Amino acid sequence: MPVDPGTARELIHGVFDLQRVIRCLSATELKHGDLGVASQGVLRMIAEHGGRAVDLAGKLGVSAPVLSRHLAELEGLGFVERRRDPDDRRAQLVALTEAGVTVLGEIEEHRIARLQSYLEGWDEGQAAEAVMAIGQLSDALRTGAHRMRPTPSPETSPAPQTPQNQEEALAAR
Amino acid sequence: MPVDPGTARELIHGVFDLQRVIRCLSATELKHGDLGVASQGVLRMIAEHGGRAVDLAGKLGVSAPVLSRHLAELEGLGFVERRRDPDDRRAQLVALTEAGVTVLGEIEEHRIARLQSYLEGWDEGQAAEAVMAIGQLSDALRTGAHRMRPTPSPETSPAPQTPQNQEEALAAR
DNA sequence: TATTGTTATACTCTATAACTATA
DNA sequence: TATAGTTATAGAGTATAACAATA
Numbered sequence A, B: 001m002p003v004d005p006g007t008a009r010e011l012i013h014g015v016f017d018l019q020r021v022i023r024c025l026s027a028t029e030l031k032h033g034d035l036g037v038a039s040q041g042v043l044r045m046i047a048e049h050g051g052r053a054v055d056l057a058g059k060l061g062v063s064a065p066v067l068s069r070h071l072a073e074l075e076g077l078g079f080v081e082r083r084r085d086p087d088d089r090r091a092q093l094v095a096l097t098e099a100g101v102t103v104l105g106e107i108e109e110h111r112i113a114r115l116q117s118y119l120e121g122w123d124e125g126q127a128a129e130a131v132m133a134i135g136q137l138s139d140a141l142r143t144g145a146h147r148m149r150p151t152p153s154p155e156t157s158p159a160p161q162t163p164q165n166q167e168e169a170l171a172a173r
Numbered sequence C: 001t002a003t004t005g006t007t008a009t010a011c012t013c014t015a016t017a018a019c020t021a022t023a
Numbered sequence D: 001t002a003t004a005g006t007t008a009t010a011g012a013g014t015a016t017a018a019c020a021a022t023a
Helices: A004-027 A039-051 A053-060 A066-078 A099-117 A124-148 A167-170 B005-028 B037-049 B055-058 B062-075 B097-117 B123-146 B163-172
Strands: A080-085 A088-096 B078-085 B087-098
Touching: A004 A039, A004 B005, A004 B037, A004 B097, A004 B123, A039 A053, A039 A066, A039 A088, A039 B005, A053 A066, A066 A080, A088 A099, A088 B055, A099 B005, A099 B123, A124 B087, A124 B097, A124 B123, B005 B037, B037 B055, B037 B062, B037 B087, B037 B097, B055 B062, B055 B087, B062 B078
Parallel strands: none
Antiparallel strands: A080 A088, B078 B087
C-alpha cells in the first residue's frame, strides 16, 4: 500500500522548497574564509570517515576528479594531509591537520549557533522529529535508488562497464 | 531555551546528507527531455503562482537574470508564454501554455510514482510527518534568516540600496 | 530616480574523457 | 586488465554589472 500520491507530491515540493531556502542561505552565510560549502562538506566527511580518497568520494557522492580538486585546495590551505597508502601505493590516505580540525570546529560551531537562533521557539522533540524524518527520507531515497539501478538487462549486456559512482554513493551509508 | 546543540548538529548534517542523496538522484533521474531540474522548478512555480516575472524570481529565490534565461528557454520550447503587463509596460506576465501544462503534469506524475516506489514500506502517517517536519524547517530558516538581515546599521547607512533579492525570496512564503 | 527585464561575464560545483602509476 | 588518482574540458546553475525601456 503505497503512500498517497498527494502526500508524495507534497513531500517532493517540500524538499525542493527546502533546497531553495538553503541555497539562499548559502549565498549569504555558510562561507568560511576561502572555503566553499562543498569543501566544508569534504572536511566534515574526512573528520568522520577519513581514510582512502576513493572511499571518501563514494561517501560524498561525487566523482574522483571532484574530490581530487577539493583535496588539492584543502591541502593547499593546510587543512588536509595526504599520504600514500602503504598497503596500496596507488591509493591515498586522507586526514585532517590540526588546522583542519580547528577550522571545521569553527564552522560547526557557527552553523549550530545560527541554526539554534533560527529554531527559536522549537522544542527539543520537534527538532528530534525533524532529524528523524529527514534521516528516514534520505535512507529511503538512497536504498530505493540503489535497488532500482542494478538491473542493466542482465542477459544482453555482459558487464556494466561504467564506474557508476552514484551506486557507491547510494550504498555508502 | 534553544534546541540542544547536538540536535542542531544532527539536523544540519541530516539536511546536507539529504541534499547529497538528491543530487545523486538528479544525475540519473529528474531530467525530462530537454528540461533541467531548475527549469522544471520554474515551470511548477509558474503553474502555482504565475504572473509577474519579478515576483516569480522572488518566490524562486533566484536573481532576475537567471529567471530571464530560464523563461527564454521555456518559451523557446513552447512551454511558457510571456506578454507585457498592460498595467505596467516594463513588466511581463508569465503563464504556462497547454504544452507546458502537459509536460509539467508528466514530470509530476513520474516523480510521484518514483517517490512512492522509494517509500515502499512507509505508512501514510510517517510520510505526513516528514512533510510537516520539512515544511516547518523551511519556514524556520526562511523567517529566521529574514529577521536577521534587515539590520544594516540603520543610522550610518540611509538606505539598503542593494536589491537584496534573497530577502524577497525568504519573505515569499 | 527607481524598477523591469536582458545581455555579458564570472563563479561554484559537478561530470566525462584521457592520462599515469600501481595492482 | 582493472583500479587510484590527476588533469583538461564541458555543462548546469547561479550571481553581479551594465544596459534599455518604462514608471
